[in-house]
Amino acid sequence: MAAMKNIPLILMGCGGVGRQLLQHIVSCRSLHAKLGIHLRVVGVCDSKSLVVASDVLSKELNDNFLSEVCRVKVDGSSLLTLGGLGECQVFKNSELKEKVIGVASVMGKSTGLAVVDCSASSETVGVLTRVVDLGCCIVLANKKPLTSTMEDYYKLVSHPRRIRHESTVGAGLPVISSLNRILLSGDPIHRIIGSLSGTLGYVMSEVEDGKPLSQVVRAAKSLGYTEPDPRDDLSGMDVARKALILARLLGKQINMDNIRIESLYPEEMGPNVMSVEDFLSTGILLLDNDIQERVRKASLNGNVLRYVCMIEGSRCEVGIQELPKNSALGRLRGSDNVLEIFSRCYSEQPLVIQGAGAGNDTTAAGVLADILDIQDLFP
Ligand SMILES: NC(=O)C1=CN([C@@H]2O[C@H](COP(=O)(O)OP(=O)(O)OC[C@H]3O[C@@H](n4cnc5c(N)ncnc54)[C@H](OP(=O)(O)O)[C@@H]3O)[C@@H](O)[C@H]2O)C=CC1
Numbered sequence: 001m002a003a004m005k006n007i008p009l010i011l012m013g014c015g016g017v018g019r020q021l022l023q024h025i026v027s028c029r030s031l032h033a034k035l036g037i038h039l040r041v042v043g044v045c046d047s048k049s050l051v052v053a054s055d056v057l058s059k060e061l062n063d064n065f066l067s068e069v070c071r072v073k074v075d076g077s078s079l080l081t082l083g084g085l086g087e088c089q090v091f092k093n094s095e096l097k098e099k100v101i102g103v104a105s106v107m108g109k110s111t112g113l114a115v116v117d118c119s120a121s122s123e124t125v126g127v128l129t130r131v132v133d134l135g136c137c138i139v140l141a142n143k144k145p146l147t148s149t150m151e152d153y154y155k156l157v158s159h160p161r162r163i164r165h166e167s168t169v170g171a172g173l174p175v176i177s178s179l180n181r182i183l184l185s186g187d188p189i190h191r192i193i194g195s196l197s198g199t200l201g202y203v204m205s206e207v208e209d210g211k212p213l214s215q216v217v218r219a220a221k222s223l224g225y226t227e228p229d230p231r232d233d234l235s236g237m238d239v240a241r242k243a244l245i246l247a248r249l250l251g252k253q254i255n256m257d258n259i260r261i262e263s264l265y266p267e268e269m270g271p272n273v274m275s276v277e278d279f280l281s282t283g284i285l286l287l288d289n290d291i292q293e294r295v296r297k298a299s300l301n302g303n304v305l306r307y308v309c310m311i312e313g314s315r316c317e318v319g320i321q322e323l324p325k326n327s328a329l330g331r332l333r334g335s336d337n338v339l340e341i342f343s344r345c346y347s348e349q350p351l352v353i354q355g356a357g358a359g360n361d362t363t364a365a366g367v368l369a370d371i372l373d374i375q376d377l378f379p
Pocket residue numbers: 012013014015016017018045046047048118119120121123124141142143144167168169170171198224225226227228357358359360363
């Protein structure tokens with residue numbers, strides 16, 4: 001019988017998506033075993049602590065331990081409480097980055113290591129660029145590293161075989177892989193238009209059905225569609241990050257400053273002025289009437305509102321558009337995303353990718369598929 005191929009990994013971020021990924025890894029054990037693959041989780045970290053297998057070259061955090069990790073995080077406790085459990089070591093905030101880099105330097109060029117970023121932090125980019133240099137693979141659901149400076153972007157994508165980030169755009173939908181296939185075949189992409197926010201798609205269709213924005217945003221948060229701070233979605237920043245990732249994939253050397261972004265809330269309700277809790281309990285109530293009125297006006301023309309991302313030539317913009325109810329974007333409901341790609345081969349009729357565009361399950365499934373996709377890079 002052929003030996004099992006091991007894919008060692010460290011998970012950064014153990015929130016909704018990260019925990020779901022751990023659960024998917026455990027529940028797919030027998031499927032992966034049939035394929036001759038074992039995902040060996042050697043470390044998990046959150047914003048404050050890191051837990052690592054005692055010997056990263058031969059040991060792992062076993063499935064019972066991973067369940068405990070999820071339980072501790074759901075309870076709102078610290079990973080540090082796992083110190084006494086099993087063969088592991090725990091590290092505090094100050095040591096976290098250096099320890100991950102240390103593990104990467106031991107494993108990157110020997111066993112190989114996948115560093116999986118399911119955080120929502122811009123701070124992981126430093127670790128990611130270092131581990132790429134050390135021979136590791138990186139798999140991202142987090143959009144922030146790829147929307148940092150062009151210099152960081154180039155470092156992250158410097159070994160294209162070693163980076164996967166399908167879930168950064170459209171959650172589990174095959175957006176990045178489809179675009180890469182088109183680009184690699186020399187088919188120039190002229191235009192991308194789509195609805196790329198599960199939260200804003202859900203918000204728009206629920207408000208259309210008469211529900212208040214404030215109630216709908218709270219529901220979107222509890223369904224796992226929103227960013228940790230839903231203002232990241234309502235400001236258009238989350239869609240702008242996706243637009244920037246797509247534009248850079250198309251070869252455009254642009255930054256966030258080059259993207260026109262429409263926000264659904266005023267600056268006085270921004271993160272520097274009020275907490276997420278205050279925004280969700282009081283601030284957002286002041287926005288209910290305005291959006292309801294915009295939806296009503298659009299419906300008088302037989303139209304609906306959709307938050308649209310458009311990339312064409314040097315134009316890259318994200319914002320609300322009034323669209324016919326029966327157009328591809330107008331028909332969209334709930335958290336579904338849709339992306340229309342126009343290229344030489346897809347000039348009259350675009351290539352259309354559509355489906356669930358947010359949620360922990362589909363996002364984590366996308367991350368897991370990315371990890372399996374790099375299996376050939378592991379001995
Ligand atoms: N939900 C969805 O539908 C989709 C989400 N994504 C992306 O997935 C990512 C995760 O989202 P989600 O799980 O909902 O977010 P959560 O807020 O639930 O979880 C984020 C996790 O990251 C941890 N974290 C924060 N900073 C760091 C850091 N510097 N290093 C390591 N870990 C850190 C947090 O730690 P702590 O627990 O200590 O706070 C937390 O465990 C986001 O980037 C999001 O944009 C992408 C596509 C779809």
